[in-house]
Each structure stands twice: as structure tokens, then as C-alpha cells.
Amino acid sequence: MPTQTLTLKLPFLNLNQVKSVEWSRLREANTALANRILAMSRAERRKLTTASFKDSELSSAWVNQTIRNVNKSKKVKVFKRLPLETNNQNWTLHKVGDTYSIAFGLLRGVKKRVPLVVHQANHRAVLEGILAGTHRKGSIKLVQSKKGVWYACISVTWEVPRPAETTRFVGVDRGQHHLAVAATPEGRSLFLSFGWIRHVRRHYATKRRRLQRASKHKTVKRLEQKEQRIIRHINHILSKKLVAFAKEHNCGIRMEDLTGIRNSKQRKATKSRADQNRDLWPYYDLETKTAYKALSAGVPFEKVPAAYTSKTCCRCGAIGVRNRHSFRCERCGYQGHTDHNAARNIGAWLGLSCLWVNRPVRALSQQGIVPVVLQVPQGGVHGTPHGCRPPGSPKGNLPPSWVSETSPKGLA
Ligand SMILES: [Zn+2]
Numbered sequence: 001m002p003t004q005t006l007t008l009k010l011p012f013l014n015l016n017q018v019k020s021v022e023w024s025r026l027r028e029a030n031t032a033l034a035n036r037i038l039a040m041s042r043a044e045r046r047k048l049t050t051a052s053f054k055d056s057e058l059s060s061a062w063v064n065q066t067i068r069n070v071n072k073s074k075k076v077k078v079f080k081r082l083p084l085e086t087n088n089q090n091w092t093l094h095k096v097g098d099t100y101s102i103a104f105g106l107l108r109g110v111k112k113r114v115p116l117v118v119h120q121a122n123h124r125a126v127l128e129g130i131l132a133g134t135h136r137k138g139s140i141k142l143v144q145s146k147k148g149v150w151y152a153c154i155s156v157t158w159e160v161p162r163p164a165e166t167t168r169f170v171g172v173d174r175g176q177h178h179l180a181v182a183a184t185p186e187g188r189s190l191f192l193s194f195g196w197i198r199h200v201r202r203h204y205a206t207k208r209r210r211l212q213r214a215s216k217h218k219t220v221k222r223l224e225q226k227e228q229r230i231i232r233h234i235n236h237i238l239s240k241k242l243v244a245f246a247k248e249h250n251c252g253i254r255m256e257d258l259t260g261i262r263n264s265k266q267r268k269a270t271k272s273r274a275d276q277n278r279d280l281w282p283y284y285d286l287e288t289k290t291a292y293k294a295l296s297a298g299v300p301f302e303k304v305p306a307a308y309t310s311k312t313c314c315r316c317g318a319i320g321v322r323n324r325h326s327f328r329c330e331r332c333g334y335q336g337h338t339d340h341n342a343a344r345n346i347g348a349w350l351g352l353s354c355l356w357v358n359r360p361v362r363a364l365s366q367q368g369i370v371p372v373v374l375q376v377p378q379g380g381v382h383g384t385p386h387g388c389r390p391p392g393s394p395k396g397n398l399p400p401s402w403v404s405e406t407s408p409k410g411l412a
Contacts, residue, residue, distance in 0.1 A: 001159040004295055005138075008123050009151050013099070013115040020150060023142060026058060026106055027084055030066055033058070034079045037070045045071060059108045061090035065139065085141040091154075093130050093137070100127050102152060104140065116152060126156050134158060163300040169254040170246040171347025172290070173309065174283050175339035177325060180238055183343035184249045191339070192238050200230060231282060239289035243297050252300030254346050255287050256309065304349040314344035 033056060037045060048067050050060035058066075065085045070076075084106065091104040100118055105111040118124050129135030138155035145151065168185050175181045178193040204227045211220045246253045287303070294301040313320045313329035314336075320329040327341040328334070334341075 002162060002295060003157050004160050004292070005155060005157045006126060007153055007155045008126060009143075009153050010116045010118060010123065012150050012152065013117045015114070015150050019114075020144075020148070023084070023106070023150060024144065027081065027142070027144070029056065029058060030062070030084050031079050031082045033063065034066055034070050034082045037067060038076065038078065057107060058084075059105050059110075061086045062106065083141050083143045085139055087139050088137045091137075091140045093127060095127075095131060102140065102154075114152075126158075129158055130156060160295055161298050163252070163295070163298050166250075166252045166300055168249075168251045169300075169302065169347045169349075170242070170249060170251040171343040171345065171349070172242055172253060172255045173339050173343040173346055174256065174281070174286075175342075176310075178339055179234075179281060180242065180286065181337075181339035181343045182242055182245055182253075183340055183347055184251055185344075185347060187340075187344065188249065189337075189340050189343065190241065190245045192241060194234055194238075197230075197234060201227070232285065235282065235286045235289050238286055239293050242290050243293045243299055246294070246299050247297055251347075252302060253290060253294050254302045254304050254349060255290065256306035256346060257303040258284055258287060258306070304346060306346075309345040309349075310338060310342040312341075312345050314341045314348065 033053060037048065040048075045067075050063045050067070053063050056063055062084055065087055066082065069082065069085065070079075086104065091102050094101050094103060094113060099115050101113045101115040103111055103113040118127065126135060130137050135156050135158040138157060141153040143151050143153055170182050170184050173181045173183075175191075175193075178191050179197070180192045182190040182192075204223055208220050208223055211223070242253060291301045308319070310327075311319050311322065313327075313332060313334050315334040316329060316332040318329055318331040320327055320331075320334070320341075322338050325338055327336055327338045
């Protein structure tokens with residue numbers, strides 16, 4: 001059975017000043033302890049147990065996790081702030097009325113129960129799962145935000161049903177003109193664009209530039225984080241809509257495999273053009289969120305290589321012509337929206353065709369496979385445009401017979 005893990009970040013309900021101050025003090029003690037361990041040699045560290053820190057006022061369950069965390073982090077030179085953490089055996093979840101609370105003992109021999117605030121309905125469902133025994137709880141971490149609010153970060157794992165086998169897939173393309181475009185095998189499509197996000201991003205970019213010039217680096221960072229929050233929120237909406245769309249049409253989801261995309265040829269070519277640069281949108285984040293939501297909804301999720309999906313005709317497989325929003329295939333005459341065409345290609349991906357395309361043509365002919373060669377009618381598709389030369393015609397002025405046929409002068 002596949003499993004799903006979620007980390008809940010839940011604020012404590014009306015935490016009093018005394019507790020807040022004490023937890024801050026204990027966190028400092030924990031950080032000092034971690035730095036003491038860090039100063040030891042590897043051989044010394046291996047022998048460490050909670051008994052080595054009997055003088056610490058923290059209870060052994062928390063010290064134990066600190067030892068483990070320090071040994072896990074290999075690159076850290078010094079800990080500035082190490083949050084208090086303990087494993088799943090040292091905390092319990094309770095529910096009285098409608099209020100959830102967790103019990104744990106930070107100090108030796110003292111166990112306290114602290115109520116939590118739960119805003120989201122899906123978080124409530126996860127907590128109910130722990131109480132019912134269907135969800136496994138992981139470690140708990142006490143963290144404090146910059147504003148001073150204390151949160152409990154608890155990780156929870158549970159089993160989800162294996163998605164049903166399917167051959168029908170909704171393809172999702174990272175559009176050139178839309179944030180994401182999805183298409184079913186039958187050609188039903190979903191365009192997700194969020195037009196206003198362009199304005200938001202431009203607004204933040206201008207603001208950042210101005211602040212950067214004024215060397216207000218802290219403000220720049222704060223603005224960046226704010227923008228990121230907006231973007232992540234939109235990705236949540238996009239992924240939710242994509243999964244709902246796939247479920248409605250009884251399909252799985254196929255997305256482009258973005259591994260290594262940052263060094264791709266396309267990126268190098270379009271890096272400087274902001275309006276074309278797809279790196280501007282965190283698609284990897286969208287992919288992760290979509291995969292996660294698909295798993296909970298029992299929708300199959302696959303990643304396929306992205307090569308040639310936007311250049312290939314979704315009806316006949318030939319390489320077509322792209323012109324901004326429109327795609328035209330000169331072999332079968334298919335015409336459609338560029339992103340829609342790409343989305344259908346991703347959805348109908350067979351594996352083999354893309355492998356062929358990736359191989360050099362010489363290797364193909366050695367294997368006796370003849371690649372599709374486009375037959376473009378001489379002089380273009382819709383008749384001969386003005387001033388087009390026949391192949392092999394001499395350079396310089398066009399012969400009069402070629403001009404007269406279509407030019408207004410010829411008609412006169
Ligand atoms: Zn075609």
C-alpha cells in the first residue's frame with residue numbers, strides 16, 4: 001500500500017507567557033547541548049546516551065532526539081537555534097469536547113497537556129485518524145515563529161488506496177501562455193491562466209529593484225517571501241483543479257518530467273526573455289503538489305519525458321509549425337492551440353515515439369526505421385505568398401512573371 005505523509009503545523013491555543021518564556025529557555029539549553037555534542041570527536045559521539053547528559057534539565061526523550069539530530073547533520077559547524085524535538089513515543093494526542101491537545105514532558109518527570117488550534121478541516125481529519133489508530137504519528141517539534149507564536153510540528157503517515165490501473169491520461173503542459181493546460185484523450189481541455197499573477201509579479205519585481213538599489217536587503221527578502229507565499233497558494237489551487245479535472249473525466253495525470261530541465265537547451269535559449277522564461281514559475285512545486293493530491297484522491301500520476309511534446313502534432317505525430325498560440329500540422333491539417341496540442345501529446349505519450357525522436361537520424365536509418373519527412377508544398381502551404389522565390393532561382397530582382405501573378409499591378 002502506498003503511504004502519504006503530512007507535517008501539520010498547529011499553533012498552541014492561548015499559550016501563556018510563562019510557558020513561552022520557559023520553552024524559549026529550554027530551546028537555548030537544547031542548542032547549547034547540541035553545540036557541546038558538536039565539539040566532540042566522532043568516536044566520543046558514538047558512545048553518547050541520554051545518561052551522558054544527566055545534568056540537563058530537559059527530559060531524556062528530548063535529549064535523545066537532539067543527539068540523533070546532531071549526528072545526522074554532517075555539515076553544521078555551529079547551531080544557532082535547534083528546535084526541541086522528540087520521537088513518536090513521547091507524545092500523545094487527546095481530544096476533550098472539540099479541542100485537541102497534546103501531552104508531552106519537556107522537563108524531567110513533568111508531563112503537561114497543551115491545547116492546540118486547528119483551523120483546517122483536513123488537519124482535523126488527520127488528527128481524528130491518529131485518535132482512531134488509522135494514522136501513524138511521527139516526531140513532534142516545537143518551533144517559534146518570528147512573531148513569537150509557538151507551533152507544534154507533527155508529522156503523520158497513513159496508507160492510501162493504490163490508484164486504479166488506467167490507460168487514459170490527462171496530459172498537463174506548462175504552457176507558454178497559460179500557467180498550465182490540461183487535456184483529456186478526447187480533447188476536452190482546461191486552461192489555467194491566472195492573468196493577474198503577471199501584474200503581481202511585475203509589481204514585486206519593480207519594488208524589489210528599487211529596494212535593492214537602496215540596499216534594503218531585509219525588506220527585499222521579506223517581499224520575496226511574501227511573493228513566494230502567493231505563488232505557492234496559486235499552485236495549491238492549480239493542483240487541486242487539475243486533480244479534480246482528471247477525476248471528473250476518469251483519467252490519470254501525466255506531467256512532464258522536469259528533472260534536469262534547468263540545463264536544457266530551451267532554457268539557455270530563452271533565459272533572457274522574461275515573457276518566455278518558464279523557469280519563472282515554480283513548476284516543480286506544482287508537480288509535487290499535484291502528485292500529492294492525486295495520491296490522496298486515488299488518481300494515477302505519471303511523469304513523462306518532455307522532449308518534442310510542443311512540436312509534435314497530437315493527431316498524426318508529425319513535427320508541426322508553431323506560431324505563438326496556434327499550432328498547425330502540415331501533414332494532416334490539424335490546427336489548434338499550442339499548449340492544448342502539447343498537453344494532448346503528454347497525455348497520449350507512448351514512450352517509443354519520443355525515444356525515436358531523441359536518437360540521431362543516422363542511427364535510425366541503420367536500424368531500417370525511416371523517420372517521418374515533412375512534405376511541404378513548394379512555396380508554402382496556402383499558395384505562393386508575395387515575392388516568394390522558386391527553388392534555384394537567381395538572387396536579385398524577381399523575374400516579372402513571378403510578381404505579376406499576385407501583385408495589384410498585374411491585376412490592373
Ligand atoms: Zn498532424
